[in-house]
Amino acid sequence: MILWKDVLKPVSLKLTIDQTIAEVLDLFTENNSDIAFVFDGDQVLGYVNKDVLLNQIRHSKDLETPIEYKDDILIIPYQAPIEYYFNCSVYLAVTDGFIGYITQTDVLHKVNGMKFEQINKSIDSAEIGIVTMDTDYKVTFMNVTAEEILGISRAFLVDRHYRQLIRIDQDISRVLEGAQLMNVTTSFNFKNMTGHLSPIYENGKVIGIVHIFHLQKRFEETAKELEFVRELNEDLKAIYSASNEQILVVNGKGDIQRISGTFLEAFWGELDKDTIIGSNVYKLEEKGVFRPNIFDQCLTEKRKLSLVQESKDGNKVWSTATPVFDGEKIKKIVVISRDISSKDKLDGKRTPEHRDDLKNGDEPKQKLIYKSKVISDLVNEMKQIAEVDSTVLLYGESGVGKEVFAQYIHSHSKRKDHPIVSMNCGAIPENLLESEMFGYEKGAFTGAVSTKKGLFELADKGTLFLDEITELPLNMQVKLLRALQELEIVRVGGVKTIKIDVRVIATTNRDIKKMVQEKKFREDLYYRINVIPIQIPPLRKRKEDIVSLSLHFMNEINTTYKKEKSLSREALLLLESYSWPGNVRELQNVIERLAVTTTNPVIEQENVLKILYDKATADRDSQIFVSEVFPLKDAVKDLEEQLVSLALQKYGTAAEAAKALQVSPATISRRMNSLLKKGE
Numbered sequence: 001m002i003l004w005k006d007v008l009k010p011v012s013l014k015l016t017i018d019q020t021i022a023e024v025l026d027l028f029t030e031n032n033s034d035i036a037f038v039f040d041g042d043q044v045l046g047y048v049n050k051d052v053l054l055n056q057i058r059h060s061k062d063l064e065t066p067i068e069y070k071d072d073i074l075i076i077p078y079q080a081p082i083e084y085y086f087n088c089s090v091y092l093a094v095t096d097g098f099i100g101y102i103t104q105t106d107v108l109h110k111v112n113g114m115k116f117e118q119i120n121k122s123i124d125s126a127e128i129g130i131v132t133m134d135t136d137y138k139v140t141f142m143n144v145t146a147e148e149i150l151g152i153s154r155a156f157l158v159d160r161h162y163r164q165l166i167r168i169d170q171d172i173s174r175v176l177e178g179a180q181l182m183n184v185t186t187s188f189n190f191k192n193m194t195g196h197l198s199p200i201y202e203n204g205k206v207i208g209i210v211h212i213f214h215l216q217k218r219f220e221e222t223a224k225e226l227e228f229v230r231e232l233n234e235d236l237k238a239i240y241s242a243s244n245e246q247i248l249v250v251n252g253k254g255d256i257q258r259i260s261g262t263f264l265e266a267f268w269g270e271l272d273k274d275t276i277i278g279s280n281v282y283k284l285e286e287k288g289v290f291r292p293n294i295f296d297q298c299l300t301e302k303r304k305l306s307l308v309q310e311s312k313d314g315n316k317v318w319s320t321a322t323p324v325f326d327g328e329k330i331k332k333i334v335v336i337s338r339d340i341s342s343k344d345k346l347d348g349k350r351t352p353e354h355r356d357d358l359k360n361g362d363e364p365k366q367k368l369i370y371k372s373k374v375i376s377d378l379v380n381e382m383k384q385i386a387e388v389d390s391t392v393l394l395y396g397e398s399g400v401g402k403e404v405f406a407q408y409i410h411s412h413s414k415r416k417d418h419p420i421v422s423m424n425c426g427a428i429p430e431n432l433l434e435s436e437m438f439g440y441e442k443g444a445f446t447g448a449v450s451t452k453k454g455l456f457e458l459a460d461k462g463t464l465f466l467d468e469i470t471e472l473p474l475n476m477q478v479k480l481l482r483a484l485q486e487l488e489i490v491r492v493g494g495v496k497t498i499k500i501d502v503r504v505i506a507t508t509n510r511d512i513k514k515m516v517q518e519k520k521f522r523e524d525l526y527y528r529i530n531v532i533p534i535q536i537p538p539l540r541k542r543k544e545d546i547v548s549l550s551l552h553f554m555n556e557i558n559t560t561y562k563k564e565k566s567l568s569r570e571a572l573l574l575l576e577s578y579s580w581p582g583n584v585r586e587l588q589n590v591i592e593r594l595a596v597t598t599t600n601p602v603i604e605q606e607n608v609l610k611i612l613y614d615k616a617t618a619d620r621d622s623q624i625f626v627s628e629v630f631p632l633k634d635a636v637k638d639l640e641e642q643l644v645s646l647a648l649q650k651y652g653t654a655a656e657a658a659k660a661l662q663v664s665p666a667t668i669s670r671r672m673n674s675l676l677k678k679g680e
Contacts, residue, residue: 001081002081002082002111002114002115003079003080003081003082004076004077004078004079004080004081004082004091004093004100004102005078005079005093005100006114007082007102007106007107007110007111007114008078008091008093008100008101008102009100009101009102009106010099010100011037011092011099011100011101012031012033013027013028013031013033013035013036013037014036014037014039015027015036015037015038015039015048015067015069016038016039016040017038017039017040017045017066017067018066019066019067020063020064020065020066020067021053021056021057021060021063021064021065021066021067022063022064023067024036024048024053024067025053025057025063028050028053034049034050035047035048035049035050035090035101035103036048036049037092037099037101038067038069044073044075044092044094045069045071046069046070046071046073047069047070047071047073047090047101048067048068048069048070049070052068052069052070056068070089072087072088072089072090073088073089073090073091073092074087074088074090074091074092075092075093075094076091076092076093077093078093078094078095078100082107082111084104084107084108088104089103089104090102090103090104091103091104091107127145127214128145128195128212128213128214129142129143129145129146129148129149129150129193129195129211129212129213129214130142130143130145130146130210130211130212131146131157131162131210131211131213132200132208132209132210132211133162133208133209133211134207134208135176135206135207135208136161137161137162137163137164137172137209138159138160138161138162139157139158139159139160139162140158140208141158142154142157142158146213149191149193149213149214149215150188150189150191151189151191162211165188166186166187166188167186167187167188168184168185168186169184169185169186170184172184172197172209175197175198175199175206175209176199176206176209177206178199178206179199180196180197180198180199181196181197181198182196183195183196184196184197184213185216186211186213191215192215192216192217193213193214193215193216194213194214194216195211195212195213195214196211196212196213197209197210197211197212198210198212244262244338244339244544245261245262245336245337245338246259246260246261246262246263246264246317246336246337246338247259247260247261247334247335247336248334248335248336248337249332249333249334249335250281250295250332250333250334250335251331251332252299252329252330252331252332252333253280254280254281254282254295254296254299255278255279255280255281256276256277256278256279256280256281257277257332258277259273259276259277261336264317264337264339266311266313266315266339266341267290267309267311267315267316267317267337267339267341268289268311269289269311269312269313271289281293281295281296282296288312289311289312290309290310290311290312291309291310292307292309294307294309294319294321294335295321295333295335297321298321298322298323298333299323299330299333302323302330303323304320304321304322304323304568305320305321305602306318306319306320306321306566306567306568306569306602307319307566308340308551309337314341315339315341316339316340316341317337317338317339317340317341318337318338318340318547318551318569318572319335319336319337319338320335320336320337320568320569321333321334321335322334322335322336336569338547339371340371340547340548340551341371367552368401368404368405368407368408369545369548369549369552370542370545370548371544371545371547371548372542372543372544372545373544374537374541374542375537375542375545378405378534378536378537379408381534382405382408382409382412382534383412385409385532385534386408386409386410386412386413387413387414389413389415389503390531390532391484391503391504391505391506391528391529391530391531391532392406392409392504392505392506392531392532392533392534393469393505393506393507393508393512393529393530393531393532393533393534394406394505394506394507394508394534394536395507395508395509395512395533395534395535395536396507396509396535396536396537396538397509397538397583398509398582398583398585399539399582399583399584399585399586400536400537400538400539400583400584401536401583401584401585402467402507402509402536403422403465403467403507405534405536406420406463406465406505406507407420407465409463409505410462410463410465410503410505413463413503415461415462415463415503418459418460418461418462418463419458419459419462419463420459420462420463420464420465421455421458421459421462421463421464421465422465422467423436423437423455423464423465423466423467424467424468425466425467425468425469425470425471425472426467426468426471430473430476433472433473433476434476434479434492435452435454435492436454436455437454437455437456437476437479437480437483438454438456438479438483438489438490438491438492439451439452439453439454439456439457439489439491439492440452440454440491440492440493440494441491441492441493441494442493443493444491444492444493444494445492445493448493451491454489454491456483456489456500456502457489457498457500459500459502460500460501460502461501461502462502462503463502463503463504463505464502464503464504464505465505465506465507466504466505466506466507467506467507468507468508468509469506469507469508469529470508470510470512470515470520470521474520474521474522477521477522477525478522478525480525481522481524481525481528483500484504484525484528484529485528487499487500487501487502488500504529506529512526512530513526538580538583539580539583539584539587540579540580543576546572546575546576546580546587547572547575547576549584549587549588550567550572550575550587550591551567551572553587553588553591553592554566554567554591554595557591557592557595557596558595561595561596563595564601565594565595565598565601565602565603566601566602566603567594567602567603568602568603568604568605570604570605571603571604571605571607571608573605574605574608574609574612574646575587575590575608575612577642577645577646578612579642590608590611590612593611594607594608594611640671641671643661644657644661644668644671647660647661647668648668654668654669
C-alpha cells in the first residue's frame, strides 16, 4: 500500500494574492521552481506553474498586473492511501506545519515506478525461476532465482537463444500458437527442472513466452517436508488420542479455533465439537460451561500454567495452558486437557472413602480414585459382591490399596451403617493375636484387670478386615477357621460362646496357593476365605489412574500443609511413565516428598526426575522392576519402549532422545510407531 506521504514534495514557493506577474517571474527564476501556491493568509487559493505564468505573459501587456492562478486543487490527508481523482491537477496536504504537493501527472509516474520496483523485488526474491523470451526465443528477462538455478548470469543469457541452451522435452513452438505447457521437464548443465511455459500477449497477439520453473530436487524436498509435516500431525493426533488428551487452540481474543486429540464429551456436556469451534471462552464461562477460565489466567499472567477445571455437571479436567507469542503479544493459547473425573462421579454416585475403625455415621477419609477401565470393571464387580455376605479375599501387591477396596465393598453393602474393624495380621505379636481377635475375660492372664471385647465382637453386624491374612501362624488359623464356620467365638479365659454376625474381607500380597502346597497355610482355611477372590492390578497395569491419583494426593497435601503446589503437565507425564514398584503407596509418598521439598509453586519435570531417576545412593539396576517371570524377548522389548518413552519426554525431540540412548533416529522412530500401535 502506497501512502500520499510517500510521494509528496515540499512546497518551496508561496505567493500572495496581490503579487504581480513580474514579481512571480523573478521568484520562479531565483528559486528554480516549477510551481508556486497562492495564499490569502493561511488559506490556499490556487497555484501557478510555468504554463500558467507563460500564458499570462503572452496575453498581458503590463507585467505589473496581479498574478492569476488556477484552483483545480484537491486537499488530501497526509497519511491516507493514494486515490486518483479526475477533476484536479494538483494534490495538496497540510499537516503539522508541513505543506506537501504533487501533480496528477507526477503521482501517476511515481506510483507506477514504485509498483514496478516492488514487482521487481518480488520477482527477484521469489522461490521460482522466471525467464521471458521473444518470438525468436531470445531471452528478454530473467530473475535472480533463475540465475541461481541455472548457474549463469543475466548478462550472459539475455539475447541468447533459450531453446538452444535448454533441453526441453516438449515442442515449445506450440506456446507461440497460444498453448500452455504444464509440468514441463527441462534440463541445463545436468540440472533437472519442472515448470510451465505460457504465451505473453500484447493487444491480443502473442509476443513472447514466459518460462516459470523450479529445481526438481527442491520440489521433491518440499514434497517430502510436507509429507513429513502431515505424518507428524497424524502422529501427534494419535499420541494425544492414545493419552486421552484434548488439544484446544484459542486465539488472542478467546475464540476457539481448533479441537484435536480426544474430545472430552463428558466435560462439554450437551455441546458438540462443531458448536464449540468458533465459540468464545468468555461467553462459555458466562454460561457456566466450565470454571475457572484458564485462558484468561494465562493471558493475564503471560506464562504457562496448569490447573483443574470443572464443568457445570461436576466433571473435572486437568488443563495446561501454553501461550504462543508474536513478539511481546500473545498470538494464541494452546490448552491441553485430560479428564480426571472418577468413574463413580460420572455415574452420578458418591465415591466411598476409607478409614480404619469406622463408627456409625463417621465420614471416611480416603477416596477410591480411578479412571482406568480395569478398575471400573472391578468396581462394578465389587458393587455386586457387596450385596451378599460371602467372604472376600483381595489379592494384590503391597501398596495397591487393598484396604481402600475393602472399605469400598463395606460402604456399598447392607452393613454400611455398622463398623468396619481392621486388623493387620502381621503387625500383632503372636502371643497377643488370640486376645486381640477374640477378646478376653477378666483374670484370663496377668494384666487382664477387666473384660475386653475382641475384634470379632467389635465388628458385629459389620465387617472384619483381616489385612495380610497369610501372616497368621498355623495355630491361629485353626481358631479363625472355627469362628468363620460356627459364627461364634469364645473369649480367652472364658467358657461361654458368643454368637457373631460378621462379614470377613481378607487380603494377601503372597502366593497363597503355593503356601498351601508348602503346608504354610491351612488348606481348609484357604477354601473358607477364598469364596470370592478379587485380583487388584498393580499401578503400572492401570496407568490411566496415575494422573488422577497424583492430583488427588497433591490436593490433600495442599490442604493439610496449607500449600499451593501444582504439577506441570510434563511432570505428570513422567509420573505416568514410571513403573511404580511400590504402587499407590509409593506414588503418594513421592507426591508428598515433591510437595514439601520443592521451592517453586509448580513442580516441574526435572523435580520428578531427581526423585525417581537420579537417586545418588541407588544403583541403576534398582530402577528395573520385575514382578513375574515372562519371556526374555518380551522383557527386552518392554524395557526398550520404556526407555524411549522416558527419553522422548525428557529431551523433547527424537534426535536428542536418540543421542542420549546412543541409537539412530530410525530406531527411535520404529519404537515410537510401536508405542503408538500399543496405545491403540
